[in-house]
Amino acid sequence: MSMRVNGDLHEIGLEPRVSLLDALRDHLGLTGSKKGCDQGTCGACTVWVQGRPVLACLTLAVACEDREITTIEGIAPADGLHPVQRAFIEHDAFQCGYCTSGQIMSAVALLRDGGAETDDEIAEYMSGNICRCAAYPNIRAAIREVRDADLETSGRA
Amino acid sequence: MRPLGYTRVSTVDTAVAAVGADATSTFLAGGTTEVDLIRLGVSRPDVLVDINSLPLKEIAYTNDGGLRIGALARMSDVARSPEVTYNFPALSQSLLLGASEQLRNMASMGGNLCQRTRCAYFRDAVSPCNKREPGTGCSALDGLNRGHAVLGTSEQCIATHPSDAGVAMVAFDAIVHTVGPSGARSIPIDDFYLLPGASPDVEHPLEHGELIVGIEVPPAPSARRSLYLKFRDRQSYEFALVSVAAAIEVREGRVADVRLALGGVGTKPWRARRAEVALTGGPATPQAFANAAAHELEPASPRRYNAFKVPMAQRAMVRALTRAMNGGA
Known part of the structure; x- marks a missing residue:
């Protein structure tokens, strides 16, 4: 195939x-x-x-x-990281990192499609990505940061 | 490892012919249940007939203001379609409160209605289970039955049906359209779900090779202010302990129309007809709601660990009716 x-x-x-x-x-x-x-x-x-x-x-x-x-190998530009990947590093949005690629694939789709206005919305959309290290607050912070940066660059803030 | 065959079909007729001709084959749609159960050894088909390319993804109003949903429309698409969020909010909410975003993107509506129970004894592939292996007994009767049903049970099976959307569909009197080896037919959803009785392995009146092609939701005046409440151990991404789909229309203080269905407490998505009959024509008061809810749960047969569901379901019904009466949400 x-x-x-x-x-x-x-x-x-x-x-x-x-x-x-x-x-x-x-x-x-x-x-x-x-x-x-x-x-x-x-x-x-x-x-x-x-x-x-x-x-x-x-x-x-x-x-x-x-x-x-x-x-996950396909979302970053050849010469660097995707903004969501950078935000995850900046906000310490993982400990062991095992769930991280899945978290990022969901987070990028969420930010692309919209619907991340509140922490509750983020938590609900991301609920299918379990983090046993419980880095959830940091994951939400990373998503918020990219969301807010997107709003600024698009002039909607 | 047992070999597994795979074929992809592009028309309903070839799909039905392929599965109908081979007793060891089954349809593959979103795969969220089927692939899981194959890996667990609970489902053991020899051939998967992939129906994902069939043109059954529409979500549209019918001429009379109802809905027609293709069997392969994805949960996430149905949940967010304006037709559903506006006119049938309980259905949208039930979908959004079910599963995770990834699963909602995968799972089809037809497959959702056909989900298998989450009973751990069914899923472990080894415990006695009349649903998985008829005649072996029910391990849940005196086992860990906190999540199990209190309504519609039998001495052979007390497993709950896990679908949230099915509960909303039952409340709205949906109709399941199928095409099978014997032709096309339409099945009222309450008849589409069978009580376990003496044969819990038979969950639907479908013959082998009969395919759900669509689901029709008839219009209902109260549906626009309907709602779906779900109570569970976690706030998200968890099956219901108790859920309620409710819609109510009150005229001059009296109940003109009421739709009530329960999830998490029945062996099938449970239309609360006893409560509906008790309420219709009577006063729309908290006391009337509580009396009707108690009436609905009168036939309940709780087991050792799930008795809490009886009062919980009653309170959930009262809350859902109260909120629906006050405009939903």
């Missing part, structure tokens, strides 16, 4: 049982997406399919033929 990941087309042979997460990590070497629970609970494996956050562990790779996949 062929799969387009971060703009690159890959030809791979996979059993239908293989999850998108295993295909990315074990077959394409894209290990930024993490395997936490492998049952759709923790959000560590969050990637985008057709631009929307989904759980790669509950997605079958074979069902992604002709779909556009975006992983």
